[in-house]
Amino acid sequence: MFGKEKAQKQPETLGEFIRSILIAILFAMGIQTVAYQTFNIPSGSMKPNLLIGDFIFVSKFAYGYTHYSIPFSPPLFEGRLFGSEPKRGEVVVFRAPHKTNSEDWIKRCIGLPGDKIQMRGGVLFINDQECPLEKLDGDFLDTLYIKYNGDGTEERILDKNGPSIERYMQTLPNGVKHIIIKEKPFGLARLDNTPELVVPAGHYFMMGDNRDGSDDSRNQQALGFVPYENLIGRAELIFFSTEARWWEFWNWLTGIRFNRLLNVIR
Incomplete structure (x- = not known):
């Protein structure tokens, strides 16, 4: 053979392999910290716009x-760096201000x-201004939901013939429109009527x-007002979206909701 014989590539040592893994982990943690965090929707509180089994990017x-x-939320500093406030109508991930x-x-x-917020007969009022609701054609078919039993346990129900729930387009005072669902008659659900609640500063x-x-x-x-410091991202x-449980990777393909992939969240 002409030329200098190539030196054979040396196999990676255990130390080099561990270093490569640590670099990959640090890189992923850096992305999760400063850019985008992945988040899995575990409950149905944001239906019909976010479903159980949706995987989302959070800015x-x-x-x-x-x-x-920061991953694991170490108390390294107080307050917010490079802060910007959320706009009314944005979907926000936050740390719930519970004791833990x-x-x-x-x-x-x-x-x-x-702001002054009040529910009157199932209708939202912001600063005494009614947020109008427009009934939409076609109900939301709830095929995957959590059933809460009387003994405090939960069941995950997958039912292609699940309940149909009425959809409404709600318009907020700043003109933002988004879809809500309402299962019970207006005025009869447990949070359909509230006192006027004034949102504190911050x-x-x-x-x-x-x-x-x-x-x-x-x-x-259950929740109350959310402090500005607790906001994680938009x-x-x-x-990705699947009807399979997140750990049931063998069912991901058959459970994929292709019509939800790469949908922008509004």
Whole structure:
């Protein structure tokens, strides 16, 4: 053979392999911290816009960064860096302000600091202005839902003939439109009537699009107002969706909802 014989590539040592893995992990953590975090929808509180089994990208830089932006949320600093406030109508992932501060929730931002929020007969009022609802043709067919039993346990129900729920287009005071669903008659659901709630400075009022199936800021004991510091990011895109449980990877292909892939979240 002409030329210098190529040196044989040396096999990677265990130390080099571990270093490569650590670099990959640090890179992924960096992306999750400063750019986009993946989030799996575990409940039906945001139906029909987000379904159980949707996997979404959440923009971390949309509202800036707090210590909740960092994996495992170490209390390295207080406040928010490069902060920007959410707009009314945006879908937001946040750390629920419970005692443990360990759960990430997703809801729609309805109320801004200083707003007066009230539910009257199932209709939303913001600063005494009614948010009109327009009945839409075609009900939402709820094929995958969580059934709550009287003993406190839960069942995950997959039923192609599940309940049909009425859909409405709601218009917020800033003109943002989004779809909600309403299962019970107006005025009869447990959170259809509330006192007037004034959003404190530095806090936000969050609601689920599944109006009768969401514990949110209407229930001050369950969630209440969400502090600005607890905001993690804005939900942007559904990149994957399946009716299979997230760990049932062998059922992912048969359970894929192809019509939901790469849908922009509104």
